Amino acid sequence: MSRFNALDLGLVVRGHGRHYIVEDSDGRRFVCHPRGKKSDAVVGDQVRFAEASADEGVIEAVEPRRNLLFRQDEWKTKSFAANLDQLLVLVAVEPVFSESQLCRALIAAESAGIRAAIALNKTDLPGTDAARERLAPYRAMGLKMFEVALKADREGSRATLGPWLAEQRTFVLGPSGTGKSTLINLLVQDAQAQVGEISQALNSGRHTTTTTQWYWTDDGRTTALIDSPGFQEFGLRQIDAAELWRWMPDLREHADCRFHNCCHIHEPGCGVRAAVEAGRISASRYRIYGEILEELQRKTW
Ligand SMILES: Nc1nc2c(ncn2[C@@H]2O[C@H](COP(=O)(O)OP(=O)(O)OP(=O)(O)O)[C@@H](O)[C@H]2O)c(=O)[nH]1
Ligand SMILES: [Mg+2]
Ligand SMILES: [Zn+2]
Structure with missing residues (x-):
């Protein structure tokens, strides 16, 4: 196990601040630290690492990425994961989802070149019709859309999602409490992902994924x-x-505008605005577009 051996190639399966769990091609897992002070490895990265002991290693380099899903707030960039095949945005009948957050997740995926689908969970609850209605514009856009009840109908949910997930690397994204960990536990034996049941006996509050x-x-x-x-x-x-x-x-499809640099807000001869007026682009999607645009135009760099 000397440092002079050829480096192993591994997959980052988890990151905890300054250390990472890296899995080699045989499925062995190592706790790894990056060689330098700074490391930008994220889950899904392929890394070159040197074995330091039977279960420890040092990350020497991160291999080039096929893609990276991330968000960037005013102060920080938060990477979700790299080298993904697809994104599953999981929303639920309850808690009621923010359409703005849904749009943002889809925009992040689209701009990173990662295909996306939406799953609506907890369809055992009343309020399903309203949630379905709010998702209608996304269905109309041609996005793949699933309806599941991951806890209330385990077999049905498995049958619904299984074929789409098969042989892919799927990132499950969504607001807290939608059932992401419930999905993991449904499909992964022994996953034991913490699910947000309130533990009354221990009075320990909700379990949330961190x-x-x-x-x-x-x-x-x-x-x-x-x-x-x-x-x-x-x-x-x-x-x-x-x-x-x-x-x-949906905006792109109608962006047949008089001005080639049209921002689709106030210009005459705007195909996007015409499509909104004709009901071909949903009013809520267009409103969210305007809000995000304003946010991006306000940025100071
Ligand atoms: N009614 C109903 N509840 C569900 C269903 N699926 C999951 N839940 C419940 O939703 C709650 C949240 O589930 P989690 O899987 O922890 O949600 P999460 O998305 O992982 O949440 P974070 O880790 O906080 O982001 C739990 O109490 C689940 O039991 C369902 O099909 N129907
Ligand atoms: Mg969770
Ligand atoms: Zn326009």
Whole structure:
């Protein structure tokens, strides 16, 4: 195990501040520290690492990424994960989801070149019709859309999502309490992801996921699900204001405008605004576009 051996190639399956859990191609796991002070490895990264002992190692380099899903707020960039095949945005009938957050997650994925789908969970609850209605514009956009009850109908949910998830690396994203960890526990044996039941006996409050974690659903390690903490803020500072509409497929489809640099807010001859007026782009999506655009135009760098 000398440092002069060829470096191993591993997959980052979890990160905790200054140390990472890295899995090699045989499925062995190592607690790894980065060589330098700073490390920018994220879950899903392929890294070159040197074994330091039977279960420890040193990350020497991060391999080039195929893609990176992240958000950028005013003060910080938060990477979700790298090298993803797809994103599953999980929303629920309860808690009622913010459409703005949903749009932002989809824009982040689109701009990173990662295909996305939406799953509506907790369809056993009343309020399902209202939630479904709020998602209608997304269905109309051609986004893949699932309806599940991960806890109330385990078999049905597995049958609904299983084929889409098979042999892909899927990042599961959504606000807190939508059922992301419940999904992991449904599909991954022995995952024991903490689920937000309130523990009354221990009076310990809700269990909420605090770190991003990679799970294989099968022994052959062909299908992966990545659990993540629920987010509140979802900044898109990484996106150029003038390009924002390009990452919203329904706006893009109608961006046949008189001015080539139209920002689709007040210009005459704007195809996007015409489509909003004709009901071909949902009013709420267009309003959210305006809000995000304003936020991006306000940025000071
Ligand atoms: N009624 C109903 N409740 C569900 C269903 N699926 C999950 N839940 C409940 O929703 C709550 C939150 O589930 P979690 O899986 O912890 O949610 P999470 O998205 O991982 O939440 P964070 O880790 O905080 O981001 C738990 O009490 C689950 O039991 C469902 O199909 N129906
Ligand atoms: Mg969770
Ligand atoms: Zn326009």
